[in-house]
């Protein structure tokens with residue numbers, strides 16, 4: 607967190623939101639190599655990921671330390687809440703307490719087998735690529751209907767990241783256009799913002815979002831280390847501007863149209 611703050615100051619970023627992962631999944635199945643390096647240490651001998659619970663007090667103390675060390679930087683609290691439609695009740699006491707400024711909702715996992723859930727990266731080994739993609743997109747309206755705790759939907763291209771190009775060919779968003787548009791419609795109708803996740807920039811995301819009635823976007827670089835903080839933000843800002851989105855008053859405000 608220190609390195610991220612230092613980097614933010616150095617590149618002139620006016621504000622950061624530390625959206626720490628908030629997950630209530632006890633465990634989920636992964637195949638070897640299916641999980642990022644930063645989470646490898648949570649995979650046990652049986653191939654299940656076992657995450658430690660979000661340490662709220664530790665997180666808030668760290669935020670306080672950052673605020674004292676970097677008074678020139680606006681630092682906000684946040685969570686990236688995984689599968690909120692399943693875990694809203696468990697998160698309610700934290701999210702109702704008012705200590706969390708920004709609640710992002712993430713869909714990282716889909717049902718897998720009888721009792722498991724797993725990430726697209728693993729699901730692609732067991733189902734056709736198209737099935738995984740359609741199921742991912744179909745789950746988004748269910749997540750919207752099933753939870754009112756999150757204000758922003760993150761990385762709508764999550765299942766695209768691990769798309770198996772080698773067996774399924776290059777990913778073509780137009781083939782899944784109706785699924786993306788339907789997901790966006792449900793998000794727009796519920797008044798939520800769509801995150802422009804700048805790990806990858808896709809012009810069809812803000813275009814379809816605006817066409818489906820989306821009114822607000824946020825920017826997230828998904829930076830798990832300081833070097834990628836705010837990566838591609840200038841390009842993302844130019845892109846959403848061309849679809850009519852404009853910045854708000856404060857740096858952390860959504861861009862709206």
Ligand SMILES: [Fe+2]
Nearest residue numbers: 686712760761
């Ligand atoms: Fe995520």
